[in-house]
């Protein structure tokens with residue numbers, strides 16, 4: 112059975128736009144604090160911690176963006192529901208829950224056990 116992934120693709124693209132927006136906000140925040148030069152040492156230390164958090168948020172957003180882009184390209188090439196590890200088809204329910212999963216339930220649970 113061939114499934115129509117137009118809706119999924121649409122969803123992924125709006126997720127992507129949301130993440131892009133979030134990432135832009137995080138990046139702007141970092142830039143803003145970098146320009147704030149009139150800080151004493153203690154405040155600067157706090158500032159650095161904040162930047163670490165922002166870096167972390169930025170990185171996880173970037174990872175998510177990459178995963179979503181990958182999923183969209185998988186839809187386009189027609190192997191969206193093919194497990195990257197064993198080649199079996201990924202359960203439709205699983206794809207609904209995690210639209211950018213690249214492995215079937217079985218392979219994903221094997222990895223989680225390791």
Ligand SMILES: [Zn+2]
Nearest residue numbers: 194197215218
């Ligand atoms: Zn698999």
